[in-house]
Structures are given as C-alpha cells and as structure tokens.
Amino acid sequence: MGSQTFNIAALAGDGIGPEVMREAIKVLRAVEKKFSLRFDITEAPVGWAGIDAAGQALPDATLALCKKSDAILFGSVGSPERDPTIPKAERPERAALMRLRKEFELFANLRPVILWNELAHICPLTKERQGDGIDFLVVRELTGGMYFGQPKTSEDFGDGQRRAIDTMVYTTSEIERIAHVAFRAAEERLKSGVRRKGKVTSIDKANVLENGVLWREVVTNIGTQYPNVALEHMLVDNAAMQLVLKPTQFDVLLCENLFGDILSDEAAALIGSLGMVPSASLGAAKENRVFGLYEPAGGTAPDIAGKSVANPIAQILSAALMLLYSFNLYDAHHSIVEAVRNAIVAGQRTGDIFNPADPTARKIGTREMGDAIVAAL
Ligand code: NAD
Numbered sequence: 001m002g003s004q005t006f007n008i009a010a011l012a013g014d015g016i017g018p019e020v021m022r023e024a025i026k027v028l029r030a031v032e033k034k035f036s037l038r039f040d041i042t043e044a045p046v047g048w049a050g051i052d053a054a055g056q057a058l059p060d061a062t063l064a065l066c067k068k069s070d071a072i073l074f075g076s077v078g079s080p081e082r083d084p085t086i087p088k089a090e091r092p093e094r095a096a097l098m099r100l101r102k103e104f105e106l107f108a109n110l111r112p113v114i115l116w117n118e119l120a121h122i123c124p125l126t127k128e129r130q131g132d133g134i135d136f137l138v139v140r141e142l143t144g145g146m147y148f149g150q151p152k153t154s155e156d157f158g159d160g161q162r163r164a165i166d167t168m169v170y171t172t173s174e175i176e177r178i179a180h181v182a183f184r185a186a187e188e189r190l191k192s193g194v195r196r197k198g199k200v201t202s203i204d205k206a207n208v209l210e211n212g213v214l215w216r217e218v219v220t221n222i223g224t225q226y227p228n229v230a231l232e233h234m235l236v237d238n239a240a241m242q243l244v245l246k247p248t249q250f251d252v253l254l255c256e257n258l259f260g261d262i263l264s265d266e267a268a269a270l271i272g273s274l275g276m277v278p279s280a281s282l283g284a285a286k287e288n289r290v291f292g293l294y295e296p297a298g299g300t301a302p303d304i305a306g307k308s309v310a311n312p313i314a315q316i317l318s319a320a321l322m323l324l325y326s327f328n329l330y331d332a333h334h335s336i337v338e339a340v341r342n343a344i345v346a347g348q349r350t351g352d353i354f355n356p357a358d359p360t361a362r363k364i365g366t367r368e369m370g371d372a373i374v375a376a377l
Helices: 017-035 048-054 060-067 092-103 117-122 172-187 210-223 236-245 257-270 313-325 330-345 366-376
Strands: 005-013 038-043 071-076 108-115 134-141 153-156 162-165 189-191 199-204 230-235 252-255 278-286 289-296
Touching: 005 017, 005 048, 005 060, 017 038, 017 071, 017 313, 017 330, 017 366, 048 060, 048 092, 060 092, 071 092, 071 313, 108 117, 108 172, 108 257, 108 313, 117 330, 134 172, 134 257, 172 199, 172 210, 172 252, 199 210, 199 236, 199 257, 210 230, 230 236, 236 257, 252 257, 278 313, 289 313, 313 330, 313 366, 330 366
Parallel strands: 005 038, 005 071, 071 289, 134 252, 199 230, 199 252
Antiparallel strands: 108 134, 108 278, 153 162, 278 289
C-alpha cells in the first residue's frame, strides 16, 4: 500500500476556499508521512478564480485534470457581488459545481452530521435533546428527482397568469443504486472508526406522491439484501420535525434529491456551524474504486474571507472522507477524524465554534487550527 500513489485534483475556488484548502493539504501531507502514502496533489483554478485565469468557471484544463485524477478535493465557489452581467448558466455555482456533478455522474451525496460534547454550545437544541451527542449520516440522491425531471417549463398565458411546471421522476434503478449506498454505509459498523449503528431511515412522501410509493417499495426490496441493517420508513414532514425533536434516533437518513437538499441543511444547522460539516459526492464504484468530489457543506463565506478566521475543519474532514470512500484508507481516515477531535478536546476553537464562557477554550485562526490538527495526528 505504501508505494501506491493517489492522484488528487485540489480545486480551492473562491472566498475562504484557498484559506481552508491550504490547511487540508497540510493535513494530507502529514498523513502521507505518517502512513507512508503518496498523494500527488495538483491545484487548479475553479469558480471566479477559473474565470479570472482562463475565462471559464470550469476551465478546460481543470476539467482535464479532474478526469485523470482519482478524486477531487473541492473548496467553494461563488461571489454574489461579482459581475452581474455574467449570466447564471456561466456563473460558478452552475458552470463549475453542477457541471462537475453531471460530468462524473455523482449521484450520491453523503453528509456526516456529528456534534461532539465539547461543542454542545453551538447546537441550537437543548442539552437533553442532544443526548450523548449527535452522530448520523445523510445520504441524498443528487442527480434525479424534481431538479432534473422533464417537463420543466414556465408558460405565460398572456392574461397575467403564468404556470410553472417541475416534474419529480425516479426510475427503479436510480432508487436502487442510492439505496445500496445508504445500506452499505449503515453496515460500516466499527470499520476503523466509522461508528454507524446499522439502521436506515428512508424518507418519502408515500401518502401523497407516486414517487414516494415507488421509493418505499424499491428501498424495502433492496433492504432484504442487508439483513444486518434495520430499515424504517418516515414521511418527510415527520422527519423534519424529528430532526429537531430527537436527532439522536437517526443513524443513516436516505433521501431523494429535493427532500435531501432541505433535510441535510436542517441537519447541518444542528451542529451550529457550516465550518464543521464535510460532504462527499460519489459516483458508481468501478473495480472497487469510487470517484468522488469532496467539499465542505458551506460556501465561500464572503463575510469572513481573507481574514484567516474561517474554520478549516469542514475542508479537512472532507479530505478525510476522500481517504475513506475513494481510497479505502480506513486508518488514515480515522486518524484525521481523531486528530480533529483531539484538537477540539484540547480547547482549540475558531471564532464560529468559540464559547467565551468555556475556560478551556482558546480562540485561534485558520492556520493555527490546521497546525493544531497536524500536531494531533
Ligand atoms: P456560506 O456558506 O458561504 O456562508 C454562510 C455563513 O456561514 C456565513 O456567516 C459564513 O461566514 C459562515 N461559514 C461558512 N463556512 C464557514 C467556515 N468554514 N468557517 C466559519 N464560518 C463559516 O453561504 P452564503 O453566504 O449563502 O453564500 C456565499 C457564496 O457561496 C454564494 O456565492 C453561494 O452561491 C456560494 N456557495 C457555494 C457553495 C459551494 O461551492 N459548494 C455552497 C454554498 C454556497
């Protein structure tokens, strides 16, 4: 394993992207040494940085680099203030991120939502609702459903009335492949630090939507292939409530695209700062390797960009997910998560997770947090 090289395309993007990417690369270099691995990391511009460098949010050379890489470590793109004359379709959010998702058919979005006890103060829920800490995984279908279904139109009837149509479409195979991702994740019990509890909660609206009926049937069928995983179904409206009433009941939440978009942001709010939430967007497994794009759940944070105060943990944990899902480096993944946890336990806090009432907490900047995590490795 020591001689194997993993090729990584590092696309930092805009705003805080380059600041937090620097820290993630620093951590990867430390992991490389510790585990005698070889990461071939190539940085390339994307987003407004891509437009500035090559006239495109996803320059051809950046896309070419991604195609020959084993995984993409992505920062964030977008700057709402920049040049309003550039149409939406050419702006970074669509022209870079949506295009990459499509290009690599990244149909599975995974977002681990973990609240450690030391950070209980950043959770908006009362202590008793947090139990012994929150720890679940949202698995969201990313390339189907209402966002892509046809017809998708807007008509003008000319009498002051308009009509907009979006269509929710899922096929059996689209549901099957995302269900497999969720069941496999739920089975990852105690596999080198991934502490799943062997339970999938599948979210749908089977009482009203035909899509919900199909979703429930197909997920139930796939569930029979995973006898070690408990499956429950939950209506999406109830799930939205249960996430704030009793988030500790969840292990893996399986959602279609629209429901997953909403519930995964609600879930991220439970841990108080976007700076703590990583994500993985995965394609189909080929020869035991999964191509993926790994990025923080948050955006470019224009309000704090350039000040060296952004929390790099979401970016660093995204790099850790890359080691887990694309490279099968379980021990290296685990050691990054433990190092992050140890830095938190030792009281290191960026501004977004700092509690002035905690006498053990020390407020530090982006670089110092990266250094603390490297030191804890
Ligand atoms: P945002 O996520 O950038 O910021 C929301 C809030 O969270 C801000 O207060 C910000 O300071 C804070 N925050 C986010 N990440 C943080 C971190 N690492 N450390 C500390 N605080 C952090 O959302 P927004 O302001 O709505 O969007 C800004 C830009 O980012 C927009 O152009 C948007 O389109 C883009 N965006 C990009 C992505 C992506 O690239 N995947 C995702 C979301 C938003």
